[in-house]
Amino acid sequence: MTDQDFVLLKDRNIETDTNYASMPYWRGVFKRFFAKKRSVVGLVIVAAILVLALLGPVLSGYTYREITSVVDEETGKEVVARGISPRIPWLHKLLGKEDYTDRFADKTFLFGTDDLGRDLWTRTWYGARVSLLIAFVTIIIDVIIGMTFGLTSGYFGGAVDGTMQRFVEVANSVPRLVIVSVLAIFMPKGIGLVIVALLLTEWIGMSKIARAEMLKIKELEYIFASRTLGAGNFGIIFNDVLPNTVGPIITQVMFSIPTAIFTEAFLSFVGVGIMLPQCSVGSLIEDGFNNITTLPYQIVPPIIVLALLMLGFNFIGDGLREALAPKLEDM
Numbered sequence: 341m342t343d344q345d346f347v348l349l350k351d352r353n354i355e356t357d358t359n360y361a362s363m364p365y366w367r368g369v370f371k372r373f374f375a376k377k378r379s380v381v382g383l384v385i386v387a388a389i390l391v392l393a394l395l396g397p398v399l400s401g402y403t404y405r406e407i408t409s410v411v412d413e414e415t416g417k418e419v420v421a422r423g424i425s426p427r428i429p430w431l432h433k434l435l436g437k438e439d440y441t442d443r444f445a446d447k448t449f450l451f452g453t454d455d456l457g458r459d460l461w462t463r464t465w466y467g468a469r470v471s472l473l474i475a476f477v478t479i480i481i482d483v484i485i486g487m488t489f490g491l492t493s494g495y496f497g498g499a500v501d502g503t504m505q506r507f508v509e510v511a512n513s514v515p516r517l518v519i520v521s522v523l524a525i526f527m528p529k530g531i532g533l534v535i536v537a538l539l540l541t542e543w544i545g546m547s548k549i550a551r552a553e554m555l556k557i558k559e560l561e562y563i564f565a566s567r568t569l570g571a572g573n574f575g576i577i578f579n580d581v582l583p584n585t586v587g588p589i590i591t592q593v594m595f596s597i598p599t600a601i602f603t604e605a606f607l608s609f610v611g612v613g614i615m616l617p618q619c620s621v622g623s624l625i626e627d628g629f630n631n632i633t634t635l636p637y638q639i640v641p642p643i644i645v646l647a648l649l650m651l652g653f654n655f656i657g658d659g660l661r662e663a664l665a666p667k668l669e670d671m
Contacts, residue, residue: 373663382655385648393472396465400450404466405617407457410443420457423635424449451641455631460624464641467619468649474531474620475600478538479593485539486546487589491577493547494554505551512544516603524612534604534613542596542603549592553585587664594657598650605646621646 373379397404408421421444428448451460493504520537527533557563558581566580601621607613608622609629616623621642628639 369660369663373659376659376662378655379659379663382652382659385652386656389468389645389649389652390472393465393469397462397469400459400462402459402462404463404619405458406462408444408447408453408459409457412443419443421447421449421453422457423455424453425637426450426452452635452637454627454638455635460638460641463619463624464621464645467614467621467624467642468645470531470614470618470620471601471604471622471649474534474538474604475597478535478542478600479596481539482543482546482596483589483593486543487550487582487585489543490547490550490552491554491581491585494551495558495573495577495581501551508544508547511540516541520607520612529612529615530618531614534607537607538600538603542600545596546589546592549588550585553588554581557581557584591657591661591664594653594660598653601646601649601653621649 402408409418410421411417412419424444426449428450429446430448449459449461451464454460454463489504489508493501493508516537519540520533523533523537527536554577558576563576563580566576571580604613604620605622605625608620609626611626614620614623619627624642625639625646628635628642631638
């Protein structure tokens, strides 16, 4: 055996995939995400609704509870703008048509007014703001609760895991409407009741995802190395395992947000959610449904906003799922 039988690694001509080597993980995720047209469309839809939810009520010049009215010069009585269909006076003039002839000829109502004389543009975007706020607050808390519960259950296993999973099964078997009905007895109707109802139900799916990831990761070599070096149980859970579950959790969050928005809309629609004069997407749909025969245009804006929110977040969720766990042909 001579020196010619061995070749140092540094002396070998090894071809390196420079694109892969210079591509950090999260940069690759962003690149794959924005390469999908559907993901970009979903992101644009959600971003547009967020901007309108923040600025829409401010730009209208009305408040969500303001009843628009004028004083009749002849009778001296107050006239309320009830049930005015969508109108844009300046556009009407630009098209060279005759102007409106009623008392509210100079007022702009992009979505019209409801049966009480409130501007539907303002109420629609204020309602979207309330629905998004409830969804985001609920999901953030559910992520904390669900991930902590699921990671702890999967890590310790055995009797601890069995007991915790029996609790999850019991909690998951109770219908959501039953939970809401019980809460309505002890809590006033409104945002608080909706948030608590979502908190009691939405964390279960998150805990199952976290537990499955823990069962897959906890037997890997680097976990054994951390335990050998003296790392504690909760140090391993939150320092070693948690960062490697970010991908599935982010995907689950994107799918949970539209579920929370739809649940809030349903609860408000059946009358146990947001109460007047405050509004949400669900309460606006309920109002529009009650007046669908007399003011059919009233139900259209909140339904479109709800549909776009559901569509946008689902597109983003699909895009993140494919970007975080790409198939071989997408690499």
